Amino acid sequence: MDNFFETKKINNEDTSLHTQFNNLKDNYEAIFVEAAESIRKEINQFKPEYPCKDCKIKDCNIEKKDVFTMYPANCEYRNWQLKILTYLSGDYRQKLKLIYKKIMDKKSEYSCSKCAACCKLAVSEYSYAQLKQRAMKGDKFSSDFVSVFVPYESEEEARKANPEYFKLLNELVEDEKIYYYYCPKLKDNLCSEYEKRPDICKEFPHNPLKLLPSSCSYNAWKNEIAHEAMLLKAKVDIIDFYKEKLQ
Numbered sequence: 001m002d003n004f005f006e007t008k009k010i011n012n013e014d015t016s017l018h019t020q021f022n023n024l025k026d027n028y029e030a031i032f033v034e035a036a037e038s039i040r041k042e043i044n045q046f047k048p049e050y051p052c053k054d055c056k057i058k059d060c061n062i063e064k065k066d067v068f069t070m071y072p073a074n075c076e077y078r079n080w081q082l083k084i085l086t087y088l089s090g091d092y093r094q095k096l097k098l099i100y101k102k103i104m105d106k107k108s109e110y111s112c113s114k115c116a117a118c119c120k121l122a123v124s125e126y127s128y129a130q131l132k133q134r135a136m137k138g139d140k141f142s143s144d145f146v147s148v149f150v151p152y153e154s155e156e157e158a159r160k161a162n163p164e165y166f167k168l169l170n171e172l173v174e175d176e177k178i179y180y181y182y183c184p185k186l187k188d189n190l191c192s193e194y195e196k197r198p199d200i201c202k203e204f205p206h207n208p209l210k211l212l213p214s215s216c217s218y219n220a221w222k223n224e225i226a227h228e229a230m231l232l233k234a235k236v237d238i239i240d241f242y243k244e245k246l247q
C-alpha cells in the first residue's frame with residue numbers, strides 16, 4: 001500500500017508535524033474523489049436498465065435521471081434510490097466497519113516508546129466541568145479522561161509542554177475553543193500508576209486520523225494506514241451525504 005505521507009515527495013529529514021499536516025490536506029481532495037468514484041461504482045450495480053420503457057406513471061417529464069433527482073413513488077429510479085439507502089446503511093456500512101477494525105488491529109504491530117508526550121499535553125473540545133458532567137451521565141471516555149487529566153492553568157503552560165504540537169493543534173481548530181490538560185500521575189517521565197492506568201491511556205491513540213505529537217512512535221502506524229484511513233473517512237462522509245439526500 002502507498003504510504004500516504006509519501007504520495008507527495010517529502011524530504012526524508014522533513015518529517016515535522018507541519019509537513020505531515022500540509023501533505024495530508026493536499027492529498028485529501030484526491031482521496032475524496034477516489035472515495036466518491038468507488039461509491040458510485042457500488043451504487044450503480046443496482047441501477048435499473050431502461051426502466052422508463054414500461055413505466056405506467058403519467059406525465060413524467062424528468063429528463064436528467066441521476067442519483068439525486070427527485071423521482072415519484074413507484075418509479076424504478078426511486079426504487080433504485082431506496083435500494084441504495086438500504087445498501088449504504090447495511091452491508092456497505094458493515095464493510096467499512098471491517099476496514100476500520102483492520103486499521104485499528106494494525107496498531108498492535110507498533111508499540112509505545114514511552115515518550116510521555118500524550119500524558120503531558122492532551123486536548124479536548126470540552127472544558128473540565130463539561131467533561132465531568134459527561135462522565136456523570138455515563139460517558140466512559142470522559143470518565144476515564146477526568147480520572148487522570150487535569151486542566152492546565154493557562155494556555156502558556158500548555159504551550160510550554162510541547163510548543164510544536166500546541167501550535168499545530170491551535171491551527172487545526174482555527175476559531176474553535178479547545179482545552180488543554182496534563183496528567184499529574186506522570187513522575188520523572190514515567191506513569192506512576194502504569195498498571196492501573198485507564199483504557200484511554202492503554203488505547204492511545206484512539207483515532208487513526210488524530211494528529212499525534214512528533215515524538216509518538218505510533219506515527220509510523222499512522223503513516224502506514226493514512227491512505228486507508230482517509231479513504232474510509234471520505235467514504236463515511238459521502239454515505240452520510242447520500243443518506244441525507246435520498247431519504
Ligand code: SF4
Nearest residue numbers: 119183185186191201
Ligand atoms: S495515567 Fe499514566 S499513562 Fe495515563 S496519562 Fe497519566 S501518566 Fe500517562
Ligand code: SF4
Nearest residue numbers: 112115116118216217
Ligand atoms: S505519545 Fe505515543 S509514544 Fe509517547 S507515550 Fe504516548 S502513546 Fe507512547
